[in-house]
Amino acid sequence: MSREQEKPVHVLHVVPTLGAGGLELAMSRVVNALVRQGMRHSICCLKGEAVIRDHFDGTVDIHCLRSVPNDVMLPFRLRKLIRTTHPTLIHARNWGAWPDTVLARLSVLPQVPLIFSFHGSDSTGWMPLRRRITCRLLACATDYIFTVCAASRNMLAKDIGLSAERVAVISNGVDTCRFCPSPT
Numbered sequence: 712m713s714r715e716q717e718k719p720v721h722v723l724h725v726v727p728t729l730g731a732g733g734l735e736l737a738m739s740r741v742v743n744a745l746v747r748q749g750m751r752h753s754i755c756c757l758k759g760e761a762v763i764r765d766h767f768d769g770t771v772d773i774h775c776l777r778s779v780p781n782d783v784m785l786p787f788r789l790r791k792l793i794r795t796t797h798p799t800l801i802h803a804r805n806w807g808a809w810p811d812t813v814l815a816r817l818s819v820l821p822q823v824p825l826i827f828s829f830h831g832s833d834s835t836g837w838m839p840l841r842r843r844i845t846c847r848l849l850a851c852a853t854d855y856i857f858t859v860c861a862a863s864r865n866m867l868a869k870d871i872g873l874s875a876e877r878v879a880v881i882s883n884g885v886d887t888c889r890f891c892p893s894p895t
Contacts, residue, residue, distance in 0.1 A: 718799075719749050719750055719751050720750050720751065720799050720800065721750075721751040721752070721753065721796070721797065721798045721799050721800070722745075722750065722751070722752050722753070722798060722799070722800045722801075722802055723752075723753045723754075723755060723792075723793065723796055723798035723800070723801045723802070723823075724738060724742070724752065724753070724754045724755065724802045724804060725754075725755045725757065725789070725801065725802065725803045725804065725808040725811075725812045726738070726754065726755070726756055726757065726804045726805070726807075726808055727756075727757050727758055727804075727805060727807030727808050728756060728757070728758050728759050728762075728807075729754065729756040729759070729760070729761040729762055729763055729764070729773070729775070730759070730762045730763065731762060731763050733830075734804060734805060734830045735763055736763065736766065737883055738754075738804065739763060739766040739767050742754070742767060742768070742771060743766075743767065743768050743771075746768045746770055746771065747768075751770070752767075752768075752770075752771045752772075753771065753772040753773070753774065753796050753798065754767070754771060754772070754773045754774065755774045755776060755789065755792055756773065756774065756775045756776065757776050757778050757785065757789075757807070757808060757811065758776075758777065758778050758807075759775065759777065760775055760777075761773045761775055772796070774792055774796075776788050776789065776792070778811075785811050786811045786814035786815045786818075787815070789811055789812065789814075789815035790814075790815040790816075790818050790819055792815075793815055793816065793819050793823060794819060798823055799823070799824075800823065800824050800825075800826065801816060801823050801824070801825045801826070802825075802826045802827075802828065803825065803826070803827045803828070803853075804827075804828050804830065805828070805829065805830050805831075806829070806832075809827050809846075809849055809853075810845065810849060812825065812827075813825065813849050813852045813853065816852070817852060824854045824855070825852070825853050825854050825855075826853070826854065826855045826856075826857070827849070827850075827853045827855070827856050827857075828856075828857050828858065828859070828881075829856070829857070829858045829859075829863050829867060829878075830858070830859050830863070830883075831859070831863055832863075832866065837870070838870045838871065843870065843871050843872065846867075846871040846873075847871060847872060847873070850871075850873055850877070855879070856873070856877060856878045856879070857878065857879040857880065857881050858878055858879075858880055858881075859880070859881065859882060859883040860880060860882060860883075861880055863880075864878045864879075864880050
């Protein structure tokens with residue numbers, strides 16, 4: 712098949728929620744820009760509804776799996792979605808999407824490349840041993856890992872024990888004029 716006849720890259724983005732948070736809004740801007748360049752995108756929202764659905768181009772397929780806490784069937788539903796959407800790449804965004812995405816992807820053949828992006832932690836304390844071990848195992852089943860800043864990469868290296876060379880940094884370009892403390 713010649714390059715002109717190849718199917719466009721199809722990215723399945725897996726996110727914990729699709730609310731109006733920073734990760735989700737930044738993702739909508741990136742996805743919409745890449746759609747205009749000919750890439751295809753699907754989004755899997757693991758919990759809740761797609762609150763910001765209208766922020767995405769109409770060609771973006773959005774799937775809400777509506778999981779509940781400790782939903783043991785979630786990886787199986789996600790596996791089914793991977794099999795039916797046939798992505799060329801899976802992008803798990805942040806900790807809340809990573810474990811279930813790895814489990815779902817491991818049971819899909821042929822393996823679809825998996826990227827994990829870490830956008831920060833909701834905790835300032837030491838990461839529990841169980842989570843550190845889990846992250847190391849998940850990293851073994853992940854093709855590419857990146858963070859949005861050097862501080863996050865250093866946190867993954869220090870707290871989890873990942874090699875800093877294993878984690879790339881792709882700055883997310885936060886507008887610090889818009890997102891700053893309000894004057895008092």
